Amino acid sequence: SGWSETWTWIDGTWHEGNPPMMGPRSHAAWLGSSVFDGARFFEGVMPDLDLHCQRVNDSAVALGLKPTMQVGEMMELCSDATAKFSPDKQLYIKPMYWAEADGPGVIAADPDSTRFCMCVFDAPMSGKGAANSITLSSFRRPTMECMPVNAKAGCLYPNNARAMVEAKGKGFDNAVVCDMLGNVAELTSANIFMAKAGEVHTPVPNGTFLNGITRQRVIKLLRDAGYNVHERTLGFDEFLEADEIFSTGNYNKVVPVNRIETRDLQPGPIASKARELYWEFSHA
């Protein structure tokens, strides 16, 4: 099938591979009522797994679904899943909820039809030396009035995909997506930071982008290590003049940017420190 090694738990049973789970009448397949989260297993650890499991429940509630799993139950499933893989693998851990049936007027999901699966698969992380190039997107993040931006919902990602495809078409690895006012929000699936004169700056959560679990963790680790981290409104121009830029996200943790538009950047000491602190925290 082309899928890497994958295990999925649905309704009490583990399935190897990519088992079918929705039909053409499933509300989620038809009208987009699905939420997920993404956590990581690597080097024997699953950092902030409890927060990722809690967030998928919060995302479900934000979409009007009814979470059926406790955080502790999900975490146990994660341990069961990782034991099925060779311990040197780097795994992506994806709990999901979706609505099976439609509710009033078809458009709304029936919360009582909420279903859950835990899908875990082999997905190598980019290594220590990895870096990305970024470009300004012509697409924008929706506000809370336009979309449920507080949820990690599948229905938000086609917009991020447009930004990614545009960036790749211009020869870049990722896109800087702004909010409706034109201030920097995030990358297509990661949060963004910059460093200038030894201080760290990152967009302040304003309801237009995901306030990432890795973002919050890295802010705390940097502050505890004595760095000034400013969460504030940031224009793209400030990124063009940054000493360093880096991104955070569960998938690859902390990754430096090595080019913004036509300007080359050296992966710098603060990004490297943030990555080091994250690894220390993960293994503590």
Ligand code: PMP
């Ligand atoms: N923004 C978006 C749109 C994302 O998909 C992700 C990945 N979950 C992030 C930011 C980073 O969030 P986290 O650190 O919680 O993975």
